[in-house]
Amino acid sequence: MARVGENGVNNAFDTRTKEQKAIDEWLPITSDRNAKWWYSTMHNVTAMVGAGVLSLPYAMSQMGWGAGVTAMLLSWVITFYTIWQMVEMHEMIPGKRFDRYHELGQFAFGEKLGLWIVVPQQMIVEVSTCIIYMVTGGKSLQKFHEIVFPNVKPLKLTYFITIFSSIEFLLSLLPNFNSLSSVSFVAAVLSVTYSFIAWTASIKEHAIGTQVVSYDPRSSKSSDNVFMFLSALGNVAFSYAGHNVVLEIQATIPSTPENPSKKAMWKGVLIAYLIVAICYLPVAFVGYWVFGNGVDDNILLTLHRPVWLVAAANIFVVFHVIGSYQVYAMPVFDMFETFAVRSMRFKPSFLLRFVVRMVFVAFTLFVGITIPFFGGLMGFFGGFALAPTSYYLPCIIWLILKKPKRFGLSWTINWVCIIVGMLLTLLSPIGGMWSIIKSLKTYQFYQ
Numbered sequence: 001m002a003r004v005g006e007n008g009v010n011n012a013f014d015t016r017t018k019e020q021k022a023i024d025e026w027l028p029i030t031s032d033r034n035a036k037w038w039y040s041t042m043h044n045v046t047a048m049v050g051a052g053v054l055s056l057p058y059a060m061s062q063m064g065w066g067a068g069v070t071a072m073l074l075s076w077v078i079t080f081y082t083i084w085q086m087v088e089m090h091e092m093i094p095g096k097r098f099d100r101y102h103e104l105g106q107f108a109f110g111e112k113l114g115l116w117i118v119v120p121q122q123m124i125v126e127v128s129t130c131i132i133y134m135v136t137g138g139k140s141l142q143k144f145h146e147i148v149f150p151n152v153k154p155l156k157l158t159y160f161i162t163i164f165s166s167i168e169f170l171l172s173l174l175p176n177f178n179s180l181s182s183v184s185f186v187a188a189v190l191s192v193t194y195s196f197i198a199w200t201a202s203i204k205e206h207a208i209g210t211q212v213v214s215y216d217p218r219s220s221k222s223s224d225n226v227f228m229f230l231s232a233l234g235n236v237a238f239s240y241a242g243h244n245v246v247l248e249i250q251a252t253i254p255s256t257p258e259n260p261s262k263k264a265m266w267k268g269v270l271i272a273y274l275i276v277a278i279c280y281l282p283v284a285f286v287g288y289w290v291f292g293n294g295v296d297d298n299i300l301l302t303l304h305r306p307v308w309l310v311a312a313a314n315i316f317v318v319f320h321v322i323g324s325y326q327v328y329a330m331p332v333f334d335m336f337e338t339f340a341v342r343s344m345r346f347k348p349s350f351l352l353r354f355v356v357r358m359v360f361v362a363f364t365l366f367v368g369i370t371i372p373f374f375g376g377l378m379g380f381f382g383g384f385a386l387a388p389t390s391y392y393l394p395c396i397i398w399l400i401l402k403k404p405k406r407f408g409l410s411w412t413i414n415w416v417c418i419i420v421g422m423l424l425t426l427l428s429p430i431g432g433m434w435s436i437i438k439s440l441k442t443y444q445f446y447q
Helices: 018-024 037-048 051-063 065-089 101-109 111-148 157-171 178-208 222-238 243-250 261-294 307-343 350-370 374-402 409-442
Strands: none
Touching: 018 307, 037 178, 037 243, 037 261, 037 307, 051 065, 051 178, 051 222, 051 261, 065 222, 065 243, 065 261, 065 374, 065 409, 101 111, 101 243, 101 374, 111 157, 111 243, 111 307, 111 350, 111 374, 157 307, 157 350, 178 261, 178 307, 222 374, 222 409, 243 261, 243 307, 243 374, 307 350, 374 409
């Protein structure tokens, strides 16, 4: 049996220097490889079932029943396939683990080209997701405050985003993924809970029957409906963003030739994706069925009864996106800290980690306060960056490395995913940008 070192690396293939080992033991992604399979489930559920699920009824209202149901189901199938590819490729070279998305990209495209292809996209995904979660946490906290304290003078949204960020400043000092396990567990449980509340409370409001429901297009202008349709595609793409952290999550799981990490990782991912389907589909379909084109870009903002349950759902969202923010921020911390110690030759230290992480959280806070447009942000970033990294970049890497038979089943499936993903990348950012510009025209800054 091959011996495995303390950091989960097969000693038979480990060629790292003493200095490299010390750095790996300090960096967030590679410092702890003792995760269990259920850590994969928790982190993946926390990463995926977040702000995206709350916007799905709104996306349905922009697309209609036919296109909406097709987009939801097709996206689930495609991203389920591509996340399986990511898990399989993590250790496709004996003794080598692709602990980060860009490492896999560099192996497929070359050292420099791979870095330029993957890192900008992954950074955009993770930074934009953290910004959106800042906005989501602030808005949900504001909604909770309005429900619980209806007679108190309303506070500005910027205050609630700032309050939410204070927790992220503190949690960002946790060193690695495994130190987030408790936070991620709570976040995963609460995400399933508020998803359940979202569609069951919707049914409750439907039973009361006080609202006239229409499934007509949201606007009387055809051009507006086209842009909203494109933005909705981006919202759906945003909901399936877990691929951007999947290799980093798998990097925390121990591996041996007899028991590779992909076994435990895939078990966790499979359960996570079943949970995703249980959360996404009822919220999307029931929410649209109950409210039609009157649903808000966050369904919890549309719900009014029962008051206590809506309040609970909003505070659950706050606690969930606290964890989701950290799951997406950890790979960003890893990139910056890796650059600082390997390229800038800084000594690994708490001070370095403190400065890097405080600056990042402060940046996402500033942007979140400046542009707090939930739906528009998801529509733009969903297509611009999340679609490539989730829908078709894994397929391109798979074709390069696995070289399946041309026009065979595997080759065809991958090209279908690539074409669908590229259409999302080209079209949905147009709708998202239109939505942001439209919101800017009516938004009062620092409100």
